[in-house]
Structure formats: structure tokens, C-alpha cells
Amino acid sequence: MRWEIKKKLQQLRDSELPLIQIKEYGSALVNFALVFPNTYNIGMTNLGFHSIYREVNKRKDSLCHRAFFFGKGFKPYTIEAQKEISSYDIIGFSISYEMDYINILEVLKESNIPLLARDRDFPLVMAGGPAVTFNPEPLSLFFDFFVIGEGEEVIHEIMEVLENNKGAKKNDILEMLSQIEGVYVPLLYQKDRGRVKKRYLRNLNDFFTETAVFTENNEFKDMFLIEISRGCGRNCRFCMAGYCYRVPRIRDLEIVLKRAEFAKKFTDKVGLVGAAVSDYPDIERLSRELMKRNIKFSVSSLRADSLVSPLLEGLSFSNHKTLTVAPEAGSERLRKIINKGIGEEDIYKAAEGAFKFGIKNLKLYYMVGIPTEKDSDIDEMIVFLKNLKYFMINIGNKTGELTVSINPFIPKPFTPFQWFGMEKENILEERIKRIKSTLKPSGIKVINESPRLSVIQASLARGDRESGNLILKAHQRGGKTSDFKNIDINGKDIYFYAYRNLDLYEELPWDIINMGFDEELLKREYKKALKGESTSPCTKEKCKLCMICEK
Missing domain, CATH: 3.80.30.20 (tm_1862 like domain)
Structure with a gap:
């Protein structure tokens, strides 16, 4: 580990006041690395991030540690254990903003994890959050599965499958996860199964959605x-x-x-x-x-x-x-x-x-x-x-x-x-x-x-499964926002996805989701x-x- 990252992680850990029990790495059956693909300061203001962290750590047989994007070229380690995220059983990304998509690939690359879901076995890599709830397709090449909707309840059903089937084959686990309402597994999805129904909490009072780790190092x-x-x-x-x-x-x-x-x-x-x-x-x-x-x-x-x-x-x-x-x-x-x-x-x-x-x-x-x-x-x-x-x-x-x-x-x-x-x-x-x-x-x-950045955001928000290759190409060219220019997939570039008017009755990439x-x-x-x-x-x-x- 580079000394500047080790020092940074320790400083952040020392400045924190955990309001829940923090478990040691390896002390639970399933080890979960929760990643926010942007800076620590931004991630620690996200209540969805706090909420999933709290819910996983409530479980007897699971633990959850946090990791963040510290910049290009920096390997992501968890705050709690200073371990590489690749050493955990499952990696979960909390995604709120389309412009963080390129950071996700950088995190996986620096962790020596194959970028494409079809090319890897374990750890499993999942995602949730607002951006993937309304359209997971641009990221479907990279993730084993997505949570569609609100995660406080469904995360427990996911962790139960992982706890009860540790050591099972990846495809068998994904098949079981695909049976959970609100879970979308791109590699197994078939239209005849029906659309993926969004999960939502009927009663907010059943969960604490609040700060789980108090720190002044946030927005x-x-x-x-x-x-x-x-x-x-x-x-x-x-x-x-x-x-x-x-x-x-x-x-x-x-x-x-x-x-x-x-x-x-x-x-x-x-x-x-x-x-x-x-x-x-x-x-x-x-x-x-x-x-x-x-x-x-x-x-x-x-x-x-x-x-x-x-x-x-x-x-x-x-x-x-x-x-x-x-x-x-x-x-x-x-x-x-x-x-x-x-x-x-x-x-x-x-x-x-x-x-x-x-x-x-x-x-x-x-x-x-x-x-x-x-x-x-x-x-x-x-x-x-x-x-x-x-x-x-x-x-x-x-x-x-x-x-x-x-x-x-x-x-x-x-x-x-x-x-x-x-x-x-x-x-x-x-x-x-x-x-x-x-x-x-x-x-x-x-x-x-910036209108230039907004065009990129629009193209990713309205993208389809094929547009994931635009993200991959931009990453391969360097991973800067300027790298999205002058690239296309089968003649489709960011302007195609951002600018085009859609027909009121055409099939849309996100029609796989039942928003309720x-x-x-x-x-x-x-x-x-x-x-x-x-x-x-x-x-x-x-x-x-x-x-x-x-x-």
C-alpha cells in the first residue's frame, strides 16, 4: 500500500465516530465492501450509503466496510480494515450520479478485478442507488446484479442468500438472487420472466435512515x-x-x-x-x-x-x-x-x-x-x-x-x-x-x-446496454471526460444518446423495470x-x- 493512502485512510478513520458496531475483517461469514465511486467527503453525505452500511452490519453473519474513490492510480482500500476490496466476498457500489460511472471502472481496474461481469468469478460485484434504479443498462456489462429501488429491506434478502450459500458456484448464486423481487441479473434476464419490480419501503419508521458514522470530513x-x-x-x-x-x-x-x-x-x-x-x-x-x-x-x-x-x-x-x-x-x-x-x-x-x-x-x-x-x-x-x-x-x-x-x-x-x-x-x-x-x-x-459535461450525463442516463462499451472505450483511452468525445459504438456516440427525441411508443432500454x-x-x-x-x-x-x- 502506498504510504500516502495508508496515512490518508488512518487520518479518516481517526476522525470518525462510528455510531454502530464495527466488526473486524474476517470475523463474519460474509465480508461486504461497500464502495462509493467518488470522494470520501461526498460519499459520507449520502444517506443511502449510510443506510446500507448500517443494515449489513446489523446482521450476525455479515460485516460491511467502506471504500471510496481516491483518484486515478490509487488502489481502493477499506477504511475499517485497510484491506483491498478484492479480498471481500462481495463488492457493492452505491451509485447516485452518472458522471461517477467512469470512476467505477477505475476502481475495478486498480483492484485487479476484471471489468466485465462475464470474465470474473468472485467476488460478486453489485450496484444500487438512484442512477441504476431508473436505468441500469449502461452498466450491465460490468455488474453481476443490481438492486432496483430502495435497499433497506432487500439487502437483508441478498445477504441471506450469500450467507446460506457460501462456496456455491457463481451462476447458482446469481440464479437464486434473480428470484428476489427488486434484483436484476443482466446475464440471466429473460423478457418472459416479466419486468423487474422496484422495491420500496412502505413504512419509513421501520428503519433508521440517518448518519451511521459521524465525521466532519464531509460536505x-x-x-x-x-x-x-x-x-x-x-x-x-x-x-x-x-x-x-x-x-x-x-x-x-x-x-x-x-x-x-x-x-x-x-x-x-x-x-x-x-x-x-x-x-x-x-x-x-x-x-x-x-x-x-x-x-x-x-x-x-x-x-x-x-x-x-x-x-x-x-x-x-x-x-x-x-x-x-x-x-x-x-x-x-x-x-x-x-x-x-x-x-x-x-x-x-x-x-x-x-x-x-x-x-x-x-x-x-x-x-x-x-x-x-x-x-x-x-x-x-x-x-x-x-x-x-x-x-x-x-x-x-x-x-x-x-x-x-x-x-x-x-x-x-x-x-x-x-x-x-x-x-x-x-x-x-x-x-x-x-x-x-x-x-x-x-x-x-x-x-x-458545464453543458459539455451535461451532454455526457444525458447520454449515460438514456443509454442502453450497448452504450456500456462507450464507457469502456473512454476508460481505455484514459478515463477523462474529454475521452468520451470522438468515440462511438456502431455509429452511436454520446450525442446520439443525449440529443435524439424518442418515439412515444418505441421500446426503451429501461422498459425492463417496473417502477410501480x-x-x-x-x-x-x-x-x-x-x-x-x-x-x-x-x-x-x-x-x-x-x-x-x-x-
């Missing part, structure tokens, strides 16, 4: 993370989380408060995690109770139309200096098309409400390249942002910063916008440049995601988008009557 520093809700019923047509994590569920208030009290033993601040924290039904009481108990808090996401005074007061109490909301689209017309459900007035009210509680800075998230977007939509966005800056000054907020974050729209599987192609890179560059140059004189800061809702839903929402028609949010009452989602 949120000294925060203890607690999931308070999962899924979203707002029906935004571009949003993968809103469709892949149906039905929307919440964690009971008393359980959230109990876990926040537990967190006080280690820190004075908790992070509340959910698709739309301000939509949590008991957000007012939760905010008041956390303040009453002297627990500061942060939130993962807010909606401008569901901000309430106790929440804003709580954020101010917690020393928040910036309110972050996402209008997403630059014009009222586009917000109707994406079914965002908020208007300019909601943003004005949010800015004014935040300022009343001393939160002066405002950050807004937008997308460019939304289907049917025109120059006039960008014009409307620019006018609104200038007016918003003047509004902030006129209410007395003369020192507050207005920051705009712009991300290219990326069509995702299992959303009503999956059939739209991505906007061309040069047009995105041009629109972003115009927004920046026009808003800069008004003192508005604009930051943006009526197949016609997405088509209906696609057609409503083109008409600018809205869809009302899902509510508890509406959910009892609606037959779209499988209960």
Missing part, C-alpha cells in the same frame, strides 16, 4: 443527517425523484425528534433530508420543537410556495445566511409545462419572508434547455431576476446577494420528459453566456454547470406538458382514491 461538516421524508407528490415532469420514489412517505414527527435528541450527543446541528422538506406535514411543529430544544438545523430542499414563518425562524435561529429555492424554469409558460406549480409572486414572498428573519441572501436554481424553450423565455427570466434584485433593495435588503445557479436540462428515464432530447451544447452555451452578461451589471452572480405505476401515466403527462396543462399534487386523501401507483 456538511458537523451535521447529523436525518431523513424525514422520501419521494415527492408534486409531479414536476422533469424530476426523476418524484417518479422513481413513489409513493411519497414521511417519517413520524416523534421519531424525527427522538433522533434529533440522539444527535445532540455529538453535535448541535442536524440536517433534515427530503425531496421537499418544507412540504413535510408537521414542518411548523418540527421547527418549533427543534428551536425549543436548542437544536440547530439545515434543510436539503425547500419550495417557495410552502415556506412558513416557523421554518424561516428556525433557519434564522440556525444561523442560515442564504435561502435557496428552485423556480427551475425562466418563464410562467415553461413552469406550466414542467408542472412546477410556483410563480414569481411565490419567489417575492419567499425573499421578503426570509429577510424579516434576517436571512438576506437568496439563491435560485434554474434549468436552461427545457423542452420548447425559446429566447423569449430567457428574456422573461432576465427581466424577473432584475426586478427581484430591485425588490430586495426596496424592502431594505441592500446588502443581500442574489445568486443564480443554472443547470442544463437533462432528460431522465421514468419521467414524462424522457422522450425529449437534450438541447444542443452550443445553444446552451449561448443562452448561459447571455444570462451572465445581462445580469452581471445588476450585481447578480451567475454560476452554471401505470405505464400510461408518463405518456399522459407528456401530452399535458405540450398543452401547458397542470397536474395537481398528490395528497394523502387523493392517494387513497388514485389507482396510478401500486400500493
Whole structure:
């Protein structure tokens, strides 16, 4: 082991406070290496990663250790044992982001593990997480099996198969795993078996989805993370989380408060995690109770139309200096098309409400390249942002910063916008440049995601099994994002996958997945988008009557 990696691993281990029992390597029947294919700081902010780590280590006959991507040329070792991941019985990757796909191949290569699933025996290599739930096909060449959906329950069924069949042949184990609902084995998949049904938790209260190892070496520093809700019923047509994590569920208030009290033993601040924290039904009481108990808090996401005074007061109490909301689209017309459900007035009210509680800075998230977007939509966005800056000054907020974050729209599987192609890179560059140059004189800061990288992300999100060879070729050429350019497989390159419009009735690569809702839903929402028609949010009452989602 290179000394700098050994030193780094030891420093990270020394800075950690495990909140669960850590088992020694080899002390259990099945040894599981859980890998996050990005940096330690990013991986340790991922609650899905924490959750699987907790669940495997709860088992008597299994243990779980963690590994991360430390950069090209660095062999991955586990934090707990400083062992090569190839020495474990099974390797599991937690995958949230398409741009990490290339890192996965680097991890396998540096571990001397054959890249292609068909070329290796043991250890087994599996994957789970949001990215592979909505489309595992671009990675199907490299993995023995995938978890489709939420992993807290199904991981126990997987580990039971491994514990009861240690020493069995690989194909026999894969055959047994393929019988588990929510497990997809690419090498054994046959259409006549039916689609792979997504797993989801019916009751969040049955599991702790929270920080399992406390460390300040993460993106949120000294925060203890607690999931308070999962899924979203707002029906935004571009949003993968809103469709892949149906039905929307919440964690009971008393359980959230109990876990926040537990967190006080280690820190004075908790992070509340959910698709739309301000939509949590008991957000007012939760905010008041956390303040009453002297627990500061942060939130993962807010909606401008569901901000309430106790929440804003709580954020101010917690020393928040910036309110972050996402209008997403630059014009009222586009917000109707994406079914965002908020208007300019909601943003004005949010800015004014935040300022009343001393939160002066405002950050807004937008997308460019939304289907049917025109120059006039960008014009409307620019006018609104200038007016918003003047509004902030006129209410007395003369020192507050207005920051705009712009991300290219990326069509995702299992959303009503999956059939739209991505906007061309040069047009995105041009629109972003115009927004920046026009808003800069008004003192508005604009930051943006790279359109070039977004094209790669879109191509991987919408890829098929054949596109896995694009990832393999890019890896073989060096593994940089620039290596995706000027390569193709049978005439198909990243632009083919990113830009093309899909036919409403063609077979899609991800059709092998049963996401748990009526197949016609997405088509209906696609057609409503083109008409600018809205869809009302899902509510508890509406959910009892609606037959779209499988209960």
C-alpha cells in the first residue's frame, strides 16, 4: 500500500465516530465492501450509503466496510480494515450520479478485478442507488446484479442468500438472487420472466435512515443527517425523484425528534433530508420543537410556495445566511409545462419572508434547455431576476446577494420528459453566456454547470446496454471526460444518446423495470406538458382514491 493512502485512510478513520458496531475483517461469514465511486467527503453525505452500511452490519453473519474513490492510480482500500476490496466476498457500489460511472471502472481496474461481469468469478460485484434504479443498462456489462429501488429491506434478502450459500458456484448464486423481487441479473434476464419490480419501503419508521458514522470530513461538516421524508407528490415532469420514489412517505414527527435528541450527543446541528422538506406535514411543529430544544438545523430542499414563518425562524435561529429555492424554469409558460406549480409572486414572498428573519441572501436554481424553450423565455427570466434584485433593495435588503445557479436540462428515464432530447451544447452555451452578461451589471452572480459535461450525463442516463462499451472505450483511452468525445459504438456516440427525441411508443432500454405505476401515466403527462396543462399534487386523501401507483 502506498504510504500516502495508508496515512490518508488512518487520518479518516481517526476522525470518525462510528455510531454502530464495527466488526473486524474476517470475523463474519460474509465480508461486504461497500464502495462509493467518488470522494470520501461526498460519499459520507449520502444517506443511502449510510443506510446500507448500517443494515449489513446489523446482521450476525455479515460485516460491511467502506471504500471510496481516491483518484486515478490509487488502489481502493477499506477504511475499517485497510484491506483491498478484492479480498471481500462481495463488492457493492452505491451509485447516485452518472458522471461517477467512469470512476467505477477505475476502481475495478486498480483492484485487479476484471471489468466485465462475464470474465470474473468472485467476488460478486453489485450496484444500487438512484442512477441504476431508473436505468441500469449502461452498466450491465460490468455488474453481476443490481438492486432496483430502495435497499433497506432487500439487502437483508441478498445477504441471506450469500450467507446460506457460501462456496456455491457463481451462476447458482446469481440464479437464486434473480428470484428476489427488486434484483436484476443482466446475464440471466429473460423478457418472459416479466419486468423487474422496484422495491420500496412502505413504512419509513421501520428503519433508521440517518448518519451511521459521524465525521466532519464531509460536505456538511458537523451535521447529523436525518431523513424525514422520501419521494415527492408534486409531479414536476422533469424530476426523476418524484417518479422513481413513489409513493411519497414521511417519517413520524416523534421519531424525527427522538433522533434529533440522539444527535445532540455529538453535535448541535442536524440536517433534515427530503425531496421537499418544507412540504413535510408537521414542518411548523418540527421547527418549533427543534428551536425549543436548542437544536440547530439545515434543510436539503425547500419550495417557495410552502415556506412558513416557523421554518424561516428556525433557519434564522440556525444561523442560515442564504435561502435557496428552485423556480427551475425562466418563464410562467415553461413552469406550466414542467408542472412546477410556483410563480414569481411565490419567489417575492419567499425573499421578503426570509429577510424579516434576517436571512438576506437568496439563491435560485434554474434549468436552461427545457423542452420548447425559446429566447423569449430567457428574456422573461432576465427581466424577473432584475426586478427581484430591485425588490430586495426596496424592502431594505441592500446588502443581500442574489445568486443564480443554472443547470442544463437533462432528460431522465421514468419521467414524462424522457422522450425529449437534450438541447444542443452550443445553444446552451449561448443562452448561459447571455444570462451572465445581462445580469452581471445588476450585481447578480451567475454560476452554471458545464453543458459539455451535461451532454455526457444525458447520454449515460438514456443509454442502453450497448452504450456500456462507450464507457469502456473512454476508460481505455484514459478515463477523462474529454475521452468520451470522438468515440462511438456502431455509429452511436454520446450525442446520439443525449440529443435524439424518442418515439412515444418505441421500446426503451429501461422498459425492463417496473417502477410501480401505470405505464400510461408518463405518456399522459407528456401530452399535458405540450398543452401547458397542470397536474395537481398528490395528497394523502387523493392517494387513497388514485389507482396510478401500486400500493
